[in-house]
Amino acid sequence: MKAAYIEKHGLLGEIKVGDLEPPICKPHEVLVKTAYSALNHLDIFVTAGWPGLKLEFPHILGSDGCGKILEIGSAVQDASVQIGDMITINPGTSCGTCPTCLAGEHNFCKQYSIKGEFFKGTFAEQFTIPAVNILKIPHGFPLNEAAAAPLSYLTAWRMLTTKARVKSGDYVFIQGGSGGVSICALQIAKYFGATVISSTSSEEKAGILKKLGADHVVNYVENPDYPNTVFKDLTQRKGIDIVVDSVGPATFPNSIKMLNSGGRLVTCGATTGPISKINLNAVFWKQLEILGSTMSNQQEFRDVMKLVFEGKLKPVISKEFALSETQEAENYLDSGNHFGKIVLRP
Ligand SMILES: [Zn+2]
Known part of the structure; x- marks a missing residue:
């Protein structure tokens, strides 16, 4: 073969x-x-x-x-x-x-x-x-989507539901919004009624992310001070409840900075390297949770694929x-x- x-x-x-x-x-x-x-x-x-x-x-x-x-x-x-x-x-x-x-x-x-x-x-x-x-x-479901969905969706599902406990009304920030897992995370957060802010590097990608449901998109190249924009303009000085950050050291300090008290940072990877600086004062003072996540169990896989097959999440x-x-x-x-x-x- x-x-x-x-x-x-x-x-x-x-x-x-x-x-x-x-x-x-x-x-x-x-x-x-x-x-x-x-x-x-x-x-x-x-x-x-x-x-x-x-x-x-x-x-x-x-x-x-x-x-x-x-x-x-x-x-x-x-x-x-x-x-x-x-x-x-x-x-x-x-x-x-x-x-x-x-x-x-x-x-x-x-x-x-x-x-x-x-x-x-x-x-x-x-x-x-x-x-x-x-x-x-299910009969008639596109086979390219059936192949593409599992790993990204089950990863994003566990991160947002089991780990970060997303709920309606949360502010969710997704670092590097156009990656495979990030797009799934955007759709899942919207499914639960969260307000989603994605970061990306180009206006073209920003346009697609908005079409996919992102409430706001920040361009980290043009606006390196985006945590300030997020705090003042996009969350009315509340801060973020959940940051999905699988970028790593390039974004971790900003992710920690953006989190509101009781906020959760959830990560399933570190594409810019494994070692990152963390402001521990922010971690204990804001009582943050830093959550690692990888893949999913069988039930989480079935739960998220049911929503994919029902068309509620779209690969x-x-x-x-x-x-x-x-x-x-x-x-x-x-x-x-x-x-x-x-x-x-x-
Ligand atoms: Zn076993």
Whole structure:
């Protein structure tokens, strides 16, 4: 089968497309004929590698994907799973049997992993996935959106609901508003009735963010003093209740500054580096909460995908590439010129 893979770690130029052996369906898994897969920044991090990441090469990239079930493993007990079903996947897998998994906290499992991270991914004509991780796609729902939605939406959902406890009337500020997770966070915050302020770098992106529902957009290039604008003009000197900040050291000091007493900063990444200065006086005096979040459990995945399938949350597709153009697609993601998700079709 055709697949996009790496044979060693390095820059995006290491990504190749060629023929590899199709995956074998293990007893608890299903084998899927890929309709679409979708890119995430994780692909770039996995390609680069990190200390402790030991992959079996060739390693197929890709966390998100959807398609048709070709084969059902012998140990799959769920009778509703049928050959021919069109399904999408929760890319987060766990052991399913430890006390943490049995308590429903799958993303705290010691064996928690993301498809395409430690195990072979979805950028191929076929992939396998544990049957507990699949979700049927309603008839007629666009397949590119079904592939693109899971990782970004489940991440943003856990951040805003379980972690930051968003509610109607909150002021939510989203740093770097045009990224995949940020767009999902904007839609989820609006769904709960929050007032959303996004930051971005261009007027063009600002226009799209407003169309997607952002109440205000600040341009951090033209207005580096945007925390002041947010405080005085946009929140009537109240400050922000929740900041979604996965940018890191470039924005953390401003994020802390903008928060109102009792405010929450929630992060699922640090694209500008792992070390940041924090004003601890602000943290204790304003009684702030700094919340880490990664991926989601199975229930959160199902909760957010229900809203996606009902059309209450709408995946934004930036561009479609062929599987043979995976390297070009990853370069496009890395360039930051995209707005929304990038998908691949085999
Ligand atoms: Zn477990």
